């Protein structure tokens with residue numbers, strides 16, 4: 501039998517561009533996570549609706565969606581229009597402008613806990629601001645975070661991240677002392693919480709739906725108990741809604757789950773792809789910023805173009821919420837079902853957890869209902885499947901996260917079903933030959 505054809509011919513342009521980039525751009529990517537894409541980090545040239553196109557001319561149905569922000573799909577008209585309008589006025593002032601108050605008003609209208617806001621550029625920065633606000637508001641240092649929850653790349657909270665099983669630093673170069681006042685607990689474990697949540701804790705921070713670790717929802721009553729216990733000891737509850745905000749419902753996970761945090765962090769979907777993030781929360785807590793006690797500083801905070809885009813994004817999501825969120829719910833469920841059905845048909849062990857417009861797939865033969873369960877999954881085997889999906893024209897995050905947008909319609913889902921069927925068959929074959 502002749503040698504297998506080189507499936508990677510379709511990535512020649514991306515491979516060449518990657519090699520060129522590496523000469524001047526460290527590791528050839530601008531975020532370490534992007535280096536994980538196999539067979540090579542793709543070089544993209546266009547994003548429209550539910551599709552992205554690479555430098556080789558390959559068109560993909562996009563389930564990575566820029567790691568989450570593109571709830572309205574790529575290049576949504578109202579967002580483009582608003583950004584262009586703002587660009588015709590100015591790029592940045594380093595001063596106040598009407599877009600920032602339009603945006604803070606839009607957030608206070610749509611996010612249940614929001615009475616006051618501040619803006620930053622990335623989710624990581626806004627998490628940092630939220631923790632600083634919590635420490636200032638409570639006069640305490642200790643912070644509780646959870647194993648397998650992700651809150652960005654900055655030193656203090658980059659411990660116990662997805663793929664890690666203890667509180668050791670996530671990366672070389674990280675200052676372990678920066679996390680000295682951070683306790684990392686298992687999530688969904690009330691005993692662990694009760695043992696650690698004492699009256700010296702400034703804040704408990706969590707992803708209210710643990711999307712990064714595997715798209716897990718809390719046990720019934722858990723979030724309510726965390727809410728009550730934090731109130732009892734005078735600690736603040738921070739929901740990191742960088743993924744869940746504007747994705748799991750207009751008002752984020754807090755609205756969907758009906759649990760009100762003291763502070764929430766927003767990013768990703770807020771800017772529809774433009775780099776902007778926010779901390780919002782109760783006015784009495786945010787008072788430490790309002791009074792000037794907490795310095796919240798940044799040259800590009802609430803950049804007018806990003807703020808204009810975010811206003812357009814939130815306004816569009818708000819205007820069409822009654823239609824958008826049921827549609828996202830349905831599309832997310834359909835995607836999960838397609839993956840489960842076609843993997844089963846091909847004999848590929850696949851578990852798909854899905855919550856609204858977010859999902860996480862694992863190579864596993866038994867259900868994965870908690871972060872602890874992820875030890876029984878095989879991320880390397882999933883990456884083989886992810887690569888096969890890419891070969892079949894579906895752009896996915898190699899770690900298993902999947903996102904849908906309002907632009908994923910019946911045509912994309914039909915194409916997805918046949919692509920998943922072929923990819924699952926090919927991955928099953930290559931994984932069988934590997935073992």
Ligand SMILES: Cc1ncc(COP(=O)(O)O)c(C=O)c1O
Pocket residue numbers: 567621622623624625627650651652653707712740741742743767768
């Ligand atoms: C829940 C959560 N918080 C914070 C962050 C950090 O956001 P950024 O990458 O914009 O710094 C992320 C990024 O993926 C995230 O998923």
